[in-house]
Amino acid sequence: MTGAMPTKIEAAGLRPWIRQSMPLVALLLLMGLFSLLSARFLSFENLGNIAVQSSHIGLIAVGMTFVIATGGIDLSVGSVLALSICAAGLTMAPAESGGAGQGVLAGWGAGLLTGALAGGVNGLLISRLKLSPFIATLGMMSVARGVANVLTDGMPVEDIPEGALALGTGDLAGMPWAVLLWVAAALLGGLVLGWTRLGRYACALGSNEEALRLSGVRPGPWKGSLYVLSGLLSAAAGLVFLGRVSNAQPSAGVGFELDAIAAVVIGGASLMGGRGSMAGTVVGVALMGVLRNGLVLLDVSAFWQQLVIGVVVVLAVLLDRWRTN
Amino acid sequence: MRSWLNRTMALGLLAAIALSAGAIEPAGAVGARVAVIGKGIGGEYWSAVRKGATRAGRDLGLKVTYQGPPTETDVAAQIALLENLIQSGVDAIAISPCNARSLNRTVRKAMAAGIKVVTLDSDTTDKDRLSYIGTDNAEAGAMAAREALRLVPEGSVVAMVTGVLGAQNLQERRTGFTRAAKGKLRLLAAQPDNGDKARAVEVAENILTAHPEVTLFFTDNAISGPGVGQALKTRGKAGKVKLVSMDVTPDLQGLLDQGVASVLVAQQPEKMGELAVRALKDALAGKRIPGRIDTGVRVVRRKDS
Numbered sequence A: 001m002t003g004a005m006p007t008k009i010e011a012a013g014l015r016p017w018i019r020q021s022m023p024l025v026a027l028l029l030l031m032g033l034f035s036l037l038s039a040r041f042l043s044f045e046n047l048g049n050i051a052v053q054s055s056h057i058g059l060i061a062v063g064m065t066f067v068i069a070t071g072g073i074d075l076s077v078g079s080v081l082a083l084s085i086c087a088a089g090l091t092m093a094p095a096e097s098g099g100a101g102q103g104v105l106a107g108w109g110a111g112l113l114t115g116a117l118a119g120g121v122n123g124l125l126i127s128r129l130k131l132s133p134f135i136a137t138l139g140m141m142s143v144a145r146g147v148a149n150v151l152t153d154g155m156p157v158e159d160i161p162e163g164a165l166a167l168g169t170g171d172l173a174g175m176p177w178a179v180l181l182w183v184a185a186a187l188l189g190g191l192v193l194g195w196t197r198l199g200r201y202a203c204a205l206g207s208n209e210e211a212l213r214l215s216g217v218r219p220g221p222w223k224g225s226l227y228v229l230s231g232l233l234s235a236a237a238g239l240v241f242l243g244r245v246s247n248a249q250p251s252a253g254v255g256f257e258l259d260a261i262a263a264v265v266i267g268g269a270s271l272m273g274g275r276g277s278m279a280g281t282v283v284g285v286a287l288m289g290v291l292r293n294g295l296v297l298l299d300v301s302a303f304w305q306q307l308v309i310g311v312v313v314v315l316a317v318l319l320d321r322w323r324t325n
Numbered sequence B: 001m002r003s004w005l006n007r008t009m010a011l012g013l014l015a016a017i018a019l020s021a022g023a024i025e026p027a028g029a030v031g032a033r034v035a036v037i038g039k040g041i042g043g044e045y046w047s048a049v050r051k052g053a054t055r056a057g058r059d060l061g062l063k064v065t066y067q068g069p070p071t072e073t074d075v076a077a078q079i080a081l082l083e084n085l086i087q088s089g090v091d092a093i094a095i096s097p098c099n100a101r102s103l104n105r106t107v108r109k110a111m112a113a114g115i116k117v118v119t120l121d122s123d124t125t126d127k128d129r130l131s132y133i134g135t136d137n138a139e140a141g142a143m144a145a146r147e148a149l150r151l152v153p154e155g156s157v158v159a160m161v162t163g164v165l166g167a168q169n170l171q172e173r174r175t176g177f178t179r180a181a182k183g184k185l186r187l188l189a190a191q192p193d194n195g196d197k198a199r200a201v202e203v204a205e206n207i208l209t210a211h212p213e214v215t216l217f218f219t220d221n222a223i224s225g226p227g228v229g230q231a232l233k234t235r236g237k238a239g240k241v242k243l244v245s246m247d248v249t250p251d252l253q254g255l256l257d258q259g260v261a262s263v264l265v266a267q268q269p270e271k272m273g274e275l276a277v278r279a280l281k282d283a284l285a286g287k288r289i290p291g292r293i294d295t296g297v298r299v300v301r302r303k304d305s
Helices: A015-037 A044-069 A077-092 A104-127 A133-152 A162-169 A177-195 A197-214 A219-245 A256-266 A278-297 A302-324 B002-024 B043-060 B075-087 B104-112 B137-151 B168-181 B197-210 B224-234 B250-257 B269-284
Strands: B033-037 B063-067 B092-095 B116-120 B131-134 B157-162 B214-219 B242-246 B263-266 B292-294 B298-301
Touching (some): A015 A278, A015 A302, A044 A077, A044 A177, A044 A197, A044 A256, A044 B075, A077 A104, A077 A133, A077 A219, A104 A133, A104 A162, A177 A197, A177 A219, A177 A278, A256 A278, A278 A302, A278 B075, B033 B075, B033 B269, B043 B063, B075 B092, B075 B104, B092 B269, B104 B116, B116 B269, B137 B168, B137 B214, B137 B242, B137 B298, B157 B197, B197 B214, B197 B224, B214 B224, B224 B250, B242 B250, B250 B263
Parallel strands (some): B033 B063, B092 B116, B116 B131, B157 B214, B214 B242, B242 B263
Antiparallel strands (some): B263 B298
């Protein structure tokens, strides 16, 4: 045990702001470059598009920030998203389409409950049965996908009621619901991470769980509840996703965990745990959204896009590493 | 030292993007900008679409770029891609929707923005586009049934293994097959493998156990075919129970060469890419284009069959 460990707990205070500014600088540089290269980049509509396109990954990344702060990982988020939208879809779709016809609100409720339950199972496996988060959520990744396929017989649930599409395509006084939801979740998440016991314990779990235990805190319930949060936010992301694609596919969300993890790490979190920053995560999500959008505006082909996105993710993290070491 | 490193890396980041943009966008490019959006970016099938589209673009003096979501199931990424292309002010788009319904709204948005849009390989349900360029799937299925009738006598029992139940194009192929085989072949109910080759092997093995009277398998896609072929090999039924499959892939070609598969009915993805770009060129020139362009199929038989 090294004595320097506790100084890594820095969810609040001034130093995170310096650290956070690096990804932000990278984002602004990127936006500047795209504005120079494409006259169409810096328009209200285009930036709005980027925000909506990023919102489901943004929601998942809020939960992932907590999980990664504890030194854990949640690989199941994409599958939990798929399971949640299938549960939501089956609850709200009319009986002719194989649903229960219970309406939009009941469907949203069923989706969120499903996500929280799946997260709860992850949490129990990790905090009670002491499985490593990687293994527990890897298992859930497969189980949730399997249940989604069983429930829907592998077919997309069609005829989602019009009202449910609002989360993906509607807006409140010009602000898309999807973006409002993301912003609210990130603000709330930032408050919890920086200024509540749950947030402080999350970082403490990641830097030195034993010390937390010795100070009289039972870590299990705190840790477990963060996986419930991650499941719940994956389900919320699913409801936005459902609104955008207008049917519930059991095959949705493949690979979303990697986008969310990349965003969190670009934002300055450490995969070893002990630190995480909600503002950084938001910037990380935005950085990837801006890249995907800008490269298309510049007519860069799909293969080059993959290459550039990979390079930028690694560079952004390296930049941060050099700054902080 | 540290700040030097920082600056170098920031510059590196900028250079990577500027270079990649520069590499793809030659200065002073002439002609209209056309985007071709596949269901995916990897794989032989989409490479062929891209090849055909790029060649047509070169011949016609259009600037063609190929785009696609990271996986064929990432519908949201494909919608985002389409939105970004609308923003980029592209002149024409050919798209193969990952999901026939989900893309309706954004395709309408592109058309409303004055962009010429066609679908290729598969269509949207609302059909709010200028044209659909692709395989006549019912005809492809019928063709496969006619080939099956050359291989086995009338009245034979035929099993069908499909990918995902409810996929529009596969459904049409099976319907075409069923219609052409009506009264001539006895068809068992189609069994799905959900796009999983290992599952296709199991399904085929179960069919062989439950229905030893089966003399021919029809598989309507490039995953079920190799799966069934594998099962026929391990059960020692290769060549005895015939296999007719849609698509030609290295996997399926290998099975044909080994005598496990007898006939392959190939779609023509390269032609789809090419004809889509040609149709878009006509549309941009103000010409009327047909609402449906059939890219045809190619029948590949084993030499001795």
